[in-house]
Amino acid sequence: MYNSQFFQNLHHCVSRKCMKEIDKQLERVKIVGTNKTKCGCSIRTTHGLPCSCELAKLQIYGNVILLDNIHDFWKQISIEHELEDEESLSDYDFSEELEAMKAYMKKHDIISQRIFKAKVREVVFSHTTSILAPPEKVRAKGAGKKKKEFDTPRDPSYWEYVDAYQESATARQPSQSSQHSFKTQFLTYIRPYIEDIVDVVADGNCGFRAIAALLGWTEESWALVRSQLDQEIGLHKDVYSNVFDDNVESVRNSLKISKLGAQGKDKWMSLPDLGYVIATLYNVILVSLSRNLNMTFFPLNKSPSKETFVQSLLAIGFVNENHWVQIKLKSDCPLPPTSQKWKDFCSDTTKSWEVAYAARMKH
Numbered sequence: 594m595y596n597s598q599f600f601q602n603l604h605h606c607v608s609r610k611c612m613k614e615i616d617k618q619l620e621r622v623k624i625v626g627t628n629k630t631k632c633g634c635s636i637r638t639t640h641g642l643p644c645s646c647e648l649a650k651l652q653i654y655g656n657v658i659l660l661d662n663i664h665d666f667w668k669q670i671s672i673e674h675e676l677e678d679e680e681s682l683s684d685y686d687f688s689e690e691l692e693a694m695k696a697y698m699k700k701h702d703i704i705s706q707r708i709f710k711a712k713v714r715e716v717v718f719s720h721t722t723s724i725l726a727p728p729e730k731v732r733a734k735g736a737g738k739k740k741k742e743f744d745t746p747r748d749p750s751y752w753e754y755v756d757a758y759q760e761s762a763t764a765r766q767p768s769q770s771s772q773h774s775f776k777t778q779f780l781t782y783i784r785p786y787i788e789d790i791v792d793v794v795a796d797g798n799c800g801f802r803a804i805a806a807l808l809g810w811t812e813e814s815w816a817l818v819r820s821q822l823d824q825e826i827g828l829h830k831d832v833y834s835n836v837f838d839d840n841v842e843s844v845r846n847s848l849k850i851s852k853l854g855a856q857g858k859d860k861w862m863s864l865p866d867l868g869y870v871i872a873t874l875y876n877v878i879l880v881s882l883s884r885n886l887n888m889t890f891f892p893l894n895k896s897p898s899k900e901t902f903v904q905s906l907l908a909i910g911f912v913n914e915n916h917w918v919q920i921k922l923k924s925d926c927p928l929p930p931t932s933q934k935w936k937d938f939c940s941d942t943t944k945s946w947e948v949a950y951a952a953r954m955k956h
Contacts, residue, residue, distance in 0.1 A: 599652075602660050611667040614642055615658070621645040622652070626813030627853055641666060650853075653816045655824070661712050775912045779882050786926035790910065791919040796855040800862025800909065800917040804871060807907040807919055816853060822867060823848040825874040832893060837866045862917060865932060869893055876905065880928060882920060883911035887929035 595604070595612050603612065618636055625631040625645045632646040641664025643651070651658065660668075694713075698706050775790050793802040793812050801819050802812035810817075826833050826845055834841050844866050850856060864881050868890035872879045879890040908920040 599657050602658060603663065606660055607663055607667045611642065611663065614640060615648070618643065618645045618648055622649045622817070623810040623814050625649070626811065627653070627816055628813050631813065640664070649814075649817065653820045653850075655820065661708065665715050775910065775918060778884055778912050779910060780884075780887060783882060783887070783926070783929075786923045787920060788923050789921040791921070793918065795916050797858070797860055798856055800867075803909045803917045803919045804862075804907070807909070808875060816850070819848045819850065821874060822870050825870055833866075833870065836869050836893065839863075839866055864888070864911075865890070871907075875907075878906045878928075880906065880908040880920075880922065881911070882908065882929070886911070889928045889931050891931060 594616070600612065600615075603615075614636065621632070622645050627646050627649045629646050632644050634644045634646065636642050637644045637647065643658060643662045647662070648658070694709075698709065701709070776784050776787055779787070791806070793799050793806065798815045798819075801815035805814040805818050806812045808818075823845055826841060826848075830841050833844075837844055844863075847860055847863060850860060864886060865888060868879050868881060868888065871877070872890040873892040873894060876892055881888050881890070906922070908922045910918050910920045912918055
């Protein structure tokens with residue numbers, strides 16, 4: 594189960610328990626994304642292992658787990674022993690390694706140098722550790738609050754963090770007036786079929802947030818959606834070069850980010866190009882609604898499954914000329930047309946999709 598490239602640097606270097614703990618953090622990535630507050634980072638503080646938000650950042654930038662990310666405790670398989678009298682220190686000449694270390698330090702920036710130096714100190718000065726106790730809260734001045742009887746302070750549990758996130762997501766649900774304002778921006782014929790509109794954070798990542806939430810993740814996994822779409826295009830450049838309006842590298846550049854948080858207009862989710870990638874990568878039908886572009890995207894290289902039209906239909910809407918939202922369509926909703934590019938490209942699978950599409954429209 595750990596044969597993926599993501600774990601390759603840890604093979605034969607750490608214990609199985611270490612692998613299991615990291616795997617548990619990977620399961621949380623879809624829930625907490627890169628948000629340090631939701632993550633809590635407790636596994637990093639208490640165990641010296643990468644936490645969920647660290648792993649999410651590694652996946653976003655296409656990196657793998659480095660052995661340097663793991664505390665030495667997990668690499669020990671035997672205790673130290675003193676050299677026997679007959680053993681000579683001359684057998685342990687590190688001059689070549691020291692030269693290589695100096696060369697390594699010269700090639701990297703100051704941040705990498707500090708990290709490397711800290712790891713060397715952990716080996717040489719094993720009686721010390723970089724793991725620190727959580728900072729104590731500073732007592733504020735003023736009258737203290739009266740404690741309730743049997744009141745025991747504690748940190749919120751993981752599920753309380755999840756509940757708090759869901760409550761905050763509910764709070765972002767647009768009011769009836771906002772929903773009405775959003776709905777009026779779509780074509781008249783489609784409005785009666787819109788069952789619900791769910792807003793997401795407007796930070797330049799809203800399109801990817803909407804897709805992440807519709808896939809069953811939290812919208813905080815928007816950065817993972819960006820990363821996965823970029824990887825999909827990279828693996829099938831020849832395929833997407835035939836259907837994109839822009840060139841492949843231009844589309845990939847719009848997915849790559851240099852920082853987390855708000856993004857500029859050049860990093861917004863753009864359709865129709867990314868519509869083909871989303872539908873193909875996640876094997877879904879993507880419906881895009883707006884004032885000007887109403888289109889249905891089918892996968893480029895997969896035939897429809899039996900439940901595709903019911904289970905795997907995602908709908909998003911472009912409102913206010915600058916924002917994407919989630920849309921829930923009714924089961925009998927008619928679908929917008931597909932592009933001629935998709936029909937021309939998918940000569941082998943088009944027929945099966947068109948039959949399923951016609952059956953849906955007839956229903």
